Structures are given as C-alpha cells and as structure tokens.
Amino acid sequence: MLKLNLDFIKLNDNNYTLEPSFIHQCSKLIKSSTLSQKQIDETIELYKTDKSNNKLHYHKIICKKDKCRKSIAVLNSNQQYKILLSEQSESVYFLFIGHHRKYDRINKSC
Numbered sequence: 001m002l003k004l005n006l007d008f009i010k011l012n013d014n015n016y017t018l019e020p021s022f023i024h025q026c027s028k029l030i031k032s033s034t035l036s037q038k039q040i041d042e043t044i045e046l047y048k049t050d051k052s053n054n055k056l057h058y059h060k061i062i063c064k065k066d067k068c069r070k071s072i073a074v075l076n077s078n079q080q081y082k083i084l085l086s087e088q089s090e091s092v093y094f095l096f097i098g099h100h101r102k103y104d105r106i107n108k109s110c
Helices: 022-032 036-052 100-107
Strands: 016-018 069-073 080-087 091-099
Touching: 016 022, 022 036, 022 091, 036 069, 036 080, 080 100, 091 100
Parallel strands: 016 091
Antiparallel strands: 069 080, 080 091
16 A cells, blocks of 8 residues: 655644545555655645745635635646645645546535
C-alpha cells in the first residue's frame, strides 16, 4: 500500500486537517501517477504561505451547505485538478482533491 507523506501538513501548527477522503484521493492520484506527491506538497505549502498567489487560482465557492468553502488549483496541472477546502475561523479542512469534472459535480450539489 502506498504511504502518503503527511509531514508537510504538520510542520507549523495543528490548524490544518486532512479529511480521510482527501487522504484516500491523494493516495489514488499518486499511485496512478496522475499527480505527484511533490505537486500536492508544493500546492498545500504555497496555500499555507501565500494563498493569494495567482498560481493557485484561489477563490470562494458559493455553497449553501458550507459558507466557508474555497478552491485552489493543484500546481502544474493546468487547472485540471482542484482542491476543495473549508476555512473555519482558526482551522482549515482539506476536503477533496480530484479532476475538475468531479469537482464541478460536487459543487453543483452544494
């Protein structure tokens, strides 16, 4: 079984949470060589240090179920792969990582 390196998310504080579904999706994408561990690590690290960086295409998602939902693009994926996250006061929850088509389906039912 592929072991996902989660050390990057625990470096500075405990304000970042990877939901189990996010971890599972990361593992599948890395195992299939669709995305690399490096792409995911660098995307999340850039989000943590400079979420307004244009490379991330950071934006708010209009969602009745989660008013704090945001989206970023995975680096070097031509915006084909997205990460959904929820920014709750002091914490950030990484909810989903996957292809833009599935991301669109998730957000339609939001």
